[in-house]
Amino acid sequence: MLCHALLPLLLTVLAPSDPCSGVTGPKGSSGEHWAKPDLVLSAGPLRLDVYVSRTAHLFHVVDQLSAWDNACHGQYRDHMELDEVDEDVLARYAAMRAQRRWGQGLEQTFYVPLDVDDAVRAGTKAKHVTRAEADVVVETMEHFAPRVEALLADKREHLLSAFQDVDRDQLEFVAERLARFVGLEELVVPAFPLASPTSGGGAMDGGRLRWEIGSEGVTEWVLIHELTHGFFRPRTELMRAAVERTPGLSLTVLGEGFAYGMGPGLVEADEGDPLARMVGGDLRQGRVWNDDGNIRQRMYGLALRPAFRRALEEGRTLEEFLPLACDVFTGVHELNDTWPGPTLWIAGPANDAVRERFRDTPFAFSIASFSHDQESFERYLPAMRHNDLIVISIAGDTGGYLPERYARLAPVSRKEVEKQLGRRKSIALAGAHEGVPLVFLAAPKAAALAELATSTELFEPYLPR
Numbered sequence: 001m002l003c004h005a006l007l008p009l010l011l012t013v014l015a016p017s018d019p020c021s022g023v024t025g026p027k028g029s030s031g032e033h034w035a036k037p038d039l040v041l042s043a044g045p046l047r048l049d050v051y052v053s054r055t056a057h058l059f060h061v062v063d064q065l066s067a068w069d070n071a072c073h074g075q076y077r078d079h080m081e082l083d084e085v086d087e088d089v090l091a092r093y094a095a096m097r098a099q100r101r102w103g104q105g106l107e108q109t110f111y112v113p114l115d116v117d118d119a120v121r122a123g124t125k126a127k128h129v130t131r132a133e134a135d136v137v138v139e140t141m142e143h144f145a146p147r148v149e150a151l152l153a154d155k156r157e158h159l160l161s162a163f164q165d166v167d168r169d170q171l172e173f174v175a176e177r178l179a180r181f182v183g184l185e186e187l188v189v190p191a192f193p194l195a196s197p198t199s200g201g202g203a204m205d206g207g208r209l210r211w212e213i214g215s216e217g218v219t220e221w222v223l224i225h226e227l228t229h230g231f232f233r234p235r236t237e238l239m240r241a242a243v244e245r246t247p248g249l250s251l252t253v254l255g256e257g258f259a260y261g262m263g264p265g266l267v268e269a270d271e272g273d274p275l276a277r278m279v280g281g282d283l284r285q286g287r288v289w290n291d292d293g294n295i296r297q298r299m300y301g302l303a304l305r306p307a308f309r310r311a312l313e314e315g316r317t318l319e320e321f322l323p324l325a326c327d328v329f330t331g332v333h334e335l336n337d338t339w340p341g342p343t344l345w346i347a348g349p350a351n352d353a354v355r356e357r358f359r360d361t362p363f364a365f366s367i368a369s370f371s372h373d374q375e376s377f378e379r380y381l382p383a384m385r386h387n388d389l390i391v392i393s394i395a396g397d398t399g400g401y402l403p404e405r406y407a408r409l410a411p412v413s414r415k416e417v418e419k420q421l422g423r424r425k426s427i428a429l430a431g432a433h434e435g436v437p438l439v440f441l442a443a444p445k446a447a448a449l450a451e452l453a454t455s456t457e458l459f460e461p462y463l464p465r
Contacts, residue, residue, distance in 0.1 A: 034051075034112065034113050034114070034190075035051075035113050037049040037050055037051055037113075038050055038051055038052050038160060039160050039163055039164070041163055041166075041171075043168065043171045043172040043175045044172045044175045044176045044179070045175055045176065045179040045184060045185060045186050045187060046171070046172075046175035046179070046186075046187050046189070046227070047186070047187070047188045047189070048163065048189050048191045048209070049188065049189070049190050049191065050160065050163050050191045050192075050193065051112075051113040051190065051191070051192055052156065052159050052160065052192075052193060053111070053112065053113045053114075053192055054115070054149070054152065055110055055112060055113075055114060055115060055116050055119050056110060056111045056112065056113075056192045056194065056210070057148055057149075057151075057152050057194060057195060058110075058116070058141040058144070058145060058148050059106070059110035059111065059137065059141060060111075060192075060194045060210065061076055061144065061147075061148045061151065061194075062090070062093060062137075062140045062141055062143075062144050062148075063097065063106075064076045064077075065077055065080065065082070065090055065144070066090045066091075066093045066094040066097060066140075066398070066399075067090075067094065067349065067398055067446065068093070068094035068097040068098050068398060068399060068400065069097075069098075069101070069102070069371050069400075070349070070351060070369065070370070070371050071102075073196075073200050073201055073212065075196060075197050075198050075200050075212075076196070076197065078197070079197035079198075080147060080197075086143070086144075087397050087445065088397075089139070089140055089143045089144075090140065090397065091396065091397040091398065091399055092136060092139075092140070092399075093136055093137070093140040093399075094397070094398050094399035094400070095399030096133055096136045096137075096399070097399070098372070098399050098400050100129070100133060101373070102203075102205045103205040103206045105123070105127075105128035105129050105206075106128070106129060106133075106137065106206075107205045107206030107208055108123065108126070108128045108206040108207070108208070109122070109123030109126075109128045109129045109134070109137075110123070110137065111190070111192050111206065111208040111210060116138060116141065120134045120138065151195045151196075151197070152195045154195070154215075155195035155196070155213060155214065155215060156195065158195075158213050158214070158215055159193035159194075159195065159213050160193065162193055162211065162213045162218045163191070163193065165218075166220055166223065167220060170220075170224075170267060171223075171224075174224055174227070174228075174262065174267065175187075175227070175231075177312045178227075178228060178231040178262070178312075179231065180315060180317075181231075181311070181312060181316070181317060181318055181321075182231050182232060182234070182235050182317075182318050183235075183317060183318070183319075184231060184234060187230055187231055189207075189208075189209050189227065189230050190207070190208050190209070191208075191209040191210075191211065192208060192209065192210045192211070193210075193211050193213050194210055194211065194212050194213065195212075195213060196212035196213055196214045197214060198214045198216070199212065199213065199214040199216055199217070199218055199219055200212030200214070201222055202222045202223065202225065202226040203226060204226040204227075204229035204230050204233070207230075207233070209223075209226050209227065209230060210226075211223055211226065220267075221263040221264035221267050221268050221274070222263070223263075224262060224263030224264075224267050225259045225260065225262065225263035225264070226259070226263075227263075228258055228259040228262045228263060229255060229259050232255055232258060232259075232318075235318055236251070238318065238319060238322070239251060239254055239255065239318075239322070242254070242322045242323075242325070242326050245326065246326040246329060246330060247330075247333075248329070248330075248333045249326060249329050249330075249333075250379070252297075253296060253297055253300060253329070254325065254326075254329070256294075256297035256300070256301065257297060257300040257301045257304045257325070257329070258301070258304070258308065258325075259297075259301070260275060260297055260298050260300070260301025260302070261275075261301040261302075261304045261305045261308045262308070264278075265301050265302065265305045265308075266305065266308070266309055266312075269305075275298065275301060275302055275305070276302060278298050279298050279299055279302050282295045282298065282299070289332065289333070289335075289336035289366075299332065300328070300329055300332060303328050303329075303331075303332050304325060304328050304329075307321075307324055307325070307328060308321075308325075311324075341362050341363075341365055341366055341387075342362055342363055342366065342385070342387040342388050342389065343363070343366040343367070343368060343383075343384070343385070343388045343389075344358055344363035344364075344366065344367045344368070344388070344389050344391065345368050345369075345370075345380060345384060345388060345389070345390045345391065346367065346368070346369040346370075346391045346393070347369075347370055347371070347372060347376070347377075347390070347391070347392045347393065347402075348371070348372055348391075348392060348393035348394055348395070348400060349393055349394075349395045349398050349400065349446055349449060350391065350393030350395075350441055350449050350450060350452075350453040351369040351393075352450070353449070353450040353451075353453035353454050354391050354393070354453050355367060355369075356454070357453060357454060357459055357463070358459070358462070358463070360464060361462060361463060361464060363389065363462065368380060371400065372400040372401055372402055372403065373403065374403040374405060374406070377402075377403060377405075377406045381406075381433070384433070384434075384436045385436070386435050386436060388436050388437075389436070389437050389438075389439070389462055390409075390433060390436055390437070390438040390439070391438075391439045391441065391453075392409060392410060392438065392439070392440050392441070393441045393442070393449055393453065394417060394421075394440075394441070394442035394443075394449070395442075395443060395444075395445060395446040395448075395449045396418075396421040396422075396442075396443065396444040396445060397444065397445045397446055398446055401414060401417075402414075409431070409433055409438065409440075410431070410440050411429045411430070411431035411438070411440055412427065412429060412440070417442050420442070421442060421443070421444045424444045425444075426441075426442065426443040426444070426448055426449075426452050427440065427441065427442040427443075428440070428441050428452060428456045428458055429458075430458050439456070439458045439459065441453055441456065
């Protein structure tokens with residue numbers, strides 16, 4: 001564990017009923033006063049204001065259930081039976097959500113300790129969300145409210161105890177090191193523990209920390225990982241400048257490299273080294289650097305870890321360290337460029353089924369998956385080579401489609417796609433992009449899309465005979 005036996009225990013846990021705590025609720029994004037936190041954790045320069053919020057739970061569960069992005073957590077779908085009406089409600093939500101992505105207003109509106117009406121009122125006032133968008137969210141939350149409330153009731157006792165039981169010496173040690181590294185005197189973070197069927201992950205979007213808590217023991221490094229994002233967030237522009245000077249590097253990968261390098265990279269290095277095990281598992285499954293997302297982020301975090309550890313021990317600053325962090329990325333990136341085999345590029349929600357279809361092919365050693373957002377297409381299209389294969393997948397119930405600028409990649413018009421999906425028909429067509437072969441798959445629902453990816457004959461030329 002990353003801790004120090006001689007550190008004084010400065011962390012305090014203040015229950016909301018403590019009349020001597022002096023903690024009052026903060027102000028929200030449009031000046032509204034939040035209630036006093038259910039729990040306050042103070043660890044040196046770090047303060048966590050912890051709230052158990054019905055509104056946050058409703059929003060979080062429907063957001064994950066909608067599967068609007070590849071980063072949505074699947075345990076909620078795995079543990080909730082959904083019928084056709086549920087899927088239709090989620091499809092409408094996903095179509096809206098795909099236009100207002102992570103951290104672009106919905107998190108600021110609904111991860112709050114307010115009731116739903118007050119949250120909407122504050123969010124629209126702050127222009128985080130439009131009234132029409134809020135109506136879609138509220139309609140979806142109301143539809144699933146009985147099931148979400150049952151989940152919250154079942155897990156409620158574990159939500160605050162997860163924060164109360166953290167390794168406090170370690171939390172303070174990490175906070176002190178990160179604060180010095182990024183040059184912050186204080187970081188105050190609103191934190192929302194969220195009921196989950198099983199212990200899940202976390203996130204740090206819109207300045208809110210969320211941590212999925214099940215009944216079993218929590219994964220503490222997830223909290224450290226997300227808090228690392230919190231410490232780096234005020235230095236976004238400094239990091240952006242470094243990214244712009246480094247070909248192939250994105251702000252997301254740089255931030256996740258530090259976050260994975262810290263949690264689980266450094267805080268669990270002596271406890272079975274889960275980061276190394278994750279990367280090893282990725283490699284054994286044929287998931288490599290080109291597979292942007294968690295795979296690339298974890299690999300970069302592992303490569304960055306030794307230098308990051310030394311920089312923290314020596315008291316260096318982020319500004320001093322960024323050139324080396326960029327050089328580490330460039331080295332790994334250039335090493336990947338020596339890979340001579342083909343890459344399978346998967347855009348859209350058919351990722352798992354397509355991966356399985358190509359598991360025993362040369363493509364298995366280099367697979368990149370991404371969502372239908374313009375930034376991803378701008379980043380990846382120039383890297384595609386003639387011996388690669390592009391798979392574009394569309395599911396009518398997830399709401400995602402090619403960005404307008406790249407709609408030409410589809411060998412059929414969007415109008416025709418929507419017409420066929422409306423008739424509950426699937427589409428499988430071959431095409432090409434500047435000499436790179438392409439397969440276009442579309443189906444009314446995600447389940448039908450997975451079946452199409454498993455059965456289509458368009459993949460046969462690329463599979464072992």
